[in-house]
Amino acid sequence: MEPCVADKADNSARSMAKQALTRVVRFIDANQKDVVRFGLVPESLDFMSKNVTTKLVGQTLDVVELVEEKQPRIFNISKDCGDRQSTNHVTGCKSLNFSPSGLNAEVGQVLAPIPLDPAPSVWCIGLNYMKHWEEGAKKRGQPLPKIPSSFMKPASAICGPGQPIWVPQPG
Numbered sequence: 001m002e003p004c005v006a007d008k009a010d011n012s013a014r015s016m017a018k019q020a021l022t023r024v025v026r027f028i029d030a031n032q033k034d035v036v037r038f039g040l041v042p043e044s045l046d047f048m049s050k051n052v053t054t055k056l057v058g059q060t061l062d063v064v065e066l067v068e069e070k071q072p073r074i075f076n077i078s079k080d081c082g083d084r085q086s087t088n089h090v091t092g093c094k095s096l097n098f099s100p101s102g103l104n105a106e107v108g109q110v111l112a113p114i115p116l117d118p119a120p121s122v123w124c125i126g127l128n129y130m131k132h133w134e135e136g137a138k139k140r141g142q143p144l145p146k147i148p149s150s151f152m153k154p155a156s157a158i159c160g161p162g163q164p165i166w167v168p169q170p171g
Contacts, residue, residue: 025038025056027108037061064099114158121154
């Protein structure tokens with residue numbers, strides 16, 4: 001099963017889908033400062049290099065459109081757990097895909113790779129596999145937890161590449 005492909009018979013969509021998984025960048029259009037776009041990073045640029053965001057500014061990219069598949073939220077009331085309410089998921093978004101737009105745009109500023117606006121809070125699972133624990137917590141003398149830890153990163157913690165990181169004052 002190939003993600004991001006609307007029409008499996010269309011080889012250009014399939015090719016774009018494979019690229020989109022690793023080569024999509026979110027940016028402000030240099031010629032329309034109030035427009036945020038998604039574009040495919042050219043094959044000629046090393047997407048994993050440290051200065052890729054600097055190299056992207058001024059480049060003209062093929063623009064791709066975000067396609068968001070929605071899902072209904074289902075709420076359940078659990079009588080055996082004290083009338084607690086639960087849901088099958090925390091967002092109405094089931095999947096995110098990209099499709100070719102046929103447009104080109106010049107990169108003005110590279111943004112954080114968060115496709116939803118406003119950005120949601122992100123729930124994270126830590127120490128959820130043995131190698132993760134061995135690489136860090138074990139070396140610091142922390143015992144293997146019985147269950148993985150969970151933590152949240154609020155939307156305010158998101159910043160773009162090369163942007164200053166805001167640290168709140170204690171107190």
